[in-house]
Amino acid sequence: xxxxxxxxxxxxxxxxxxxxxxxxxxxxxxxxxxxxxxxxxxxxxxxxxxxxxxxxxxxxxxxxxxxxxxxxxxxxxxxxxxxxxxxxxxxxxxxxxxxxxxxxxxxxxxxxxxxxxxxxxxxxxxxxxxxxxxxxxxxxxxxxxxxxxxxxxxxxxxxxxxxxxxxxxxxxxxxxxxxxxxxxxxxxxxxxxxxxxxxxxxxxxxxxxxxxxxxxxxxxxxxxxxxxxxxxxxxxxxxxxxxxxxxxxxxxxxxxxxxxxxxxxxxxxxxxxxxxxxxxxxxxxxxxxxxxxxxxxxxxxxxxxxxxxxxxxxxxxxxxxxxxxxxxxxxxxxxxxxxxxxxxxxxxxxxxxxxxxxxxxxxxxxxxxxxxxxxxxxxxxxxxxxxxxxxxxxxxxxxxxxxxxxxxxxxxxxxxxxxxxxxxxxxxxxxxxxxxxxxxxxxxxxxxxxxxxxxxxxxxxxxxxxxxxxxxxxxxxxxxxxxxxxxxxxxxxxxxxxxxxxxxxxxxxxxxxxxxxxxxxxxxxxxxxxxxxxxxxxxxxxxxxxxxxxxxxxxxxxxxxxxxxxxxxxxxxxxxxxxxxxxxxxxxxxxxxxxxxxxxxxxxxxxxxxxxxxxxxxxxxxxxxxxxxxxxxxxxxxxxxxxxxxxxxxxxxxxxxxxxxxxxxxxxxxxxxxxxxxxxxxxxxxxxxxxxxxxxxxxxx
Ligand code: ADP
Ligand code: MG
Numbered sequence: 001x002x003x004x005x006x007x008x009x010x011x012x013x014x015x016x017x018x019x020x021x022x023x024x025x026x027x028x029x030x031x032x033x034x035x036x037x038x039x040x041x042x043x044x045x046x047x048x049x050x051x052x053x054x055x056x057x058x059x060x061x062x063x064x065x066x067x068x069x070x071x072x073x074x075x076x077x078x079x080x081x082x083x084x085x086x087x088x089x090x091x092x093x094x095x096x097x098x099x100x101x102x103x104x105x106x107x108x109x110x111x112x113x114x115x116x117x118x119x120x121x122x123x124x125x126x127x128x129x130x131x132x133x134x135x136x137x138x139x140x141x142x143x144x145x146x147x148x149x150x151x152x153x154x155x156x157x158x159x160x161x162x163x164x165x166x167x168x169x170x171x172x173x174x175x176x177x178x179x180x181x182x183x184x185x186x187x188x189x190x191x192x193x194x195x196x197x198x199x200x201x202x203x204x205x206x207x208x209x210x211x212x213x214x215x216x217x218x219x220x221x222x223x224x225x226x227x228x229x230x231x232x233x234x235x236x237x238x239x240x241x242x243x244x245x246x247x248x249x250x251x252x253x254x255x256x257x258x259x260x261x262x263x264x265x266x267x268x269x270x271x272x273x274x275x276x277x278x279x280x281x282x283x284x285x286x287x288x289x290x291x292x293x294x295x296x297x298x299x300x301x302x303x304x305x306x307x308x309x310x311x312x313x314x315x316x317x318x319x320x321x322x323x324x325x326x327x328x329x330x331x332x333x334x335x336x337x338x339x340x341x342x343x344x345x346x347x348x349x350x351x352x353x354x355x356x357x358x359x360x361x362x363x364x365x366x367x368x369x370x371x372x373x374x375x376x377x378x379x380x381x382x383x384x385x386x387x388x389x390x391x392x393x394x395x396x397x398x399x400x401x402x403x404x405x406x407x408x409x410x411x412x413x414x415x416x417x418x419x420x421x422x423x424x425x426x427x428x429x430x431x432x433x434x435x436x437x438x439x440x441x442x443x444x445x446x447x448x449x450x451x452x453x454x455x456x457x458x459x460x461x462x463x464x465x466x467x468x469x470x471x472x473x474x475x476x477x478x479x480x481x482x483x484x485x486x487x488x489x490x491x492x493x494x495x496x497x498x499x500x501x502x503x504x505x506x507x508x509x510x511x512x513x514x515x516x517x518x519x520x521x522x523x524x525x526x527x528x529x530x531x532x533x534x535x536x537x538x539x540x541x542x543x544x545x546x547x548x549x550x551x552x553x554x555x556x557x558x559x560x561x562x563x564x565x566x567x568x569x570x571x572x573x574x575x576x577x578x579x580x581x582x583x584x585x586x587x588x589x590x591x592x593x594x595x596x597x598x599x600x601x602x603x604x605x606x607x608x609x610x611x612x613x614x615x616x617x618x619x620x621x622x623x624x625x626x627x628x629x630x631x632x633x634x635x636x637x638x639x640x641x642x643x644x645x646x647x648x649x650x651x652x653x654x655x656x657x658x659x660x661x662x663x664x665x666x667x668x669x670x671x672x673x674x675x676x677x678x679x680x681x682x683x684x685x686x687x688x689x690x691x692x693x694x695x696x697x698x699x700x701x
Contacts, residue, residue, distance in 0.1 A: 006034040027156045041151035053092035056121045065117045094128040101161040116141040149211045173209040199223040225649040229661035231690040236440040241673040249291030250394045256317035274449035281445045292421035298447030299619040300427045300583030308397045320394025323377040329354045336378045353379035398424045429619040431627045433651040456617045457586040459594045478545045482563040489572040490550035506548045519544040560588035570596035571606035575626040
């Protein structure tokens with residue numbers, strides 16, 4: 001009976017009808033009564049608060065006004081019509097303007113009548129204007145049942161033209177709520193609702209649309225947020241549980257001579273406690289008989305490579321080959337160099353395969369690989385071409401490419417029907433809330449400690465006016481034998497202006513640092529790979545003292561002698577990018593510096609970013625700050641962002657609730673990983689609903 005009502009087509013709710021129903025479906029994805037109830041308000045207005053016209057300013061969000069319409073004018077023919085009304089209260093006069101729904105409005109808006117008006121004011125010349133305000137007569141306003149808070153809903157122009165503006169939607173909600181049974185079947189486990197003192201569903205739904213008071217509204221919002229996050233986590237983690245059941249993994253049951261021999265005799269330094277802990281986590285995970293999917297995050301320089309190497313030795317102890325994939329040739333080469341260096345007196349065969357490996361060598365590598373005599377293969381994307389076939393691949397390390405999906409990743413290397421273990425490494429710390437959602441299906445290991453003896457990089461903010469001083473500082477560091485990076489923003493490779501800036505900057509530097517005392521390298525995206533490698537190597541070898549570059553040097557290059565990072569137009573970089581760039585220095589024993597050059601005047605958010613960089617060296621702190629400053633969508637980019645179009649919860653603010661939801665879900669899945677129990681049937685429905693395609697409100701306006 002109750003489910004019948006919830007599943008009723010929205011068309012049959014009083015006051016909707018076929019035409020409006022069609023718009024609700026096509027514009028807002030609302031098909032049923034239940035869809036409508038879950039079309040949650042995105043904000044509330046205080047109904048008791050009226051503004052005066054003389055209080056308005058251009059920055060105000062939505063405001064509510066009361067006054068008389070004194071003059072109504074309509075313009076144009078059918079196609080380009082417009083309706084304006086002069087609106088007046090005791091303090092001033094303003095204009096109301098509509099471009100749509102004119103026919104209907106002509107009957108509603110009358111000179112000499114008192115109205116309540118709601119909308120966002122904007123200054124137009126000397127007069128304030130509200131475009132497409134919501135409007136109703138004071139009489140009607142007063143006749144409606146009213147709480148203090150009135151819900152405001154997302155809607156579209158097309159909806160509005162059918163009378164489905166925010167108030168129109170509220171009216172439908174009101175009708176539905178009057179007909180809603182006094183109790184609704186819980187979507188969440190009853191005992192959680194009780195033990196966590198959540199508002200029961202019926203009560204929450206009712207108060208979210210028509211709040212009785214502020215306290216109940218808060219309660220209702222919390223309950224709906226929790227529900228949303230719960231199903232988000234349940235979706236992610238039940239997929240993972242299912243995968244764990246289905247995907248067998250190789251069982252690394254022994255730790256043998258390769259691991260132990262290297263650990264005891266060849267380790268170049270003592271591991272940090274964090275490194276030890278992470279290796280243990282990997283070891284345990286690979287010994288369960290299930291496939292490991294793990295994200296290893298650790299700030300630049302925290303020592304992820306040795307963790308990867310020891311893991312690969314563990315694979316070897318169990319008779320398996322490994323591979324390590326890096327995003328660029330330079331990085332692959334560096335991994336190859338440091339790993340072969342560490343293994344130079346140790347009987348493990350390691351080779352490098354990239355796009356520029358010569359045919360003969362490539363053939364040799366592929367043969368060794370199939371024969372099983374090659375133990376560790378390092379390379380770029382060249383590793384995932386079709387003819388690269390391993391004899392027995394058991395462990396895959398992916399450096400700095402966490403944006404593959406889990407299945408995508410595993411399939412790249414599937415052998416028969418068993419997936420190799422996958423370790424994804426990143427130096428871009430991911431805020432916890434993101435890690436739990438975007439990467440929620442990965443286990444996460446964190447190296448939260450730098451090797452001993454590192455001096456934190458000193459970060460300084462300098463303005464254009466102090467350029468001479470900065471050049472002087474560069475000279476004094478170079479005189480001590482150090483090297484300097486100067487990085488220019490190049491947000492878009494095709495951006496001509498950015499190149500112009502880079503080249504001008506380069507010219508200025510060459511002029512200020514002339515031969516024969518100074519040599520300057522330059523690297524940017526328009527150089528071919530060979531030229532790039534040449535320039536890079538000149539700097540790595542210390543032939544050049546200054547490297548002028550775009551962000552192509554961002555990821556992974558390691559030049560310990562470089563102690564100064566100058567970032568030009570730093571206000572144009574994102575926080576995590578700034579942090580990555582700063583990570584290029586501070587790799588040797590010397591004190592290192594990062595100088596953030598900005599224009600003399602910068603906007604407030606840029607100021608926050610710069611201040612955060614000067615204050616903190618901690619990648620995790622920086623990433624949390626980044627999330628707060630940029631908001632969710634931008635960080636996630638387009639990648640899997642479907643997951644993140646939440647209706648009510650906000651991952652930048654609701655971290656605690658998310659943690660709680662995740663904990664709850666983990667408890668449930670521990671008992672019933674496949675949600676097979678009858679009482680969990682409803683959960684599956686909740687997950688499906690959570691995954692239904694969402695409307696992108698930014699697009700529909
Ligand atoms: P990242 O996490 O950025 O990949 P690397 O693995 O390249 O870091 O390590 C950075 C540097 O620190 C390397 O030169 C490496 O040899 C060194 N290193 C790593 N772990 C330790 C340690 N426990 N003690 C001393 N030096 C270490
Ligand atoms: Mg690295």
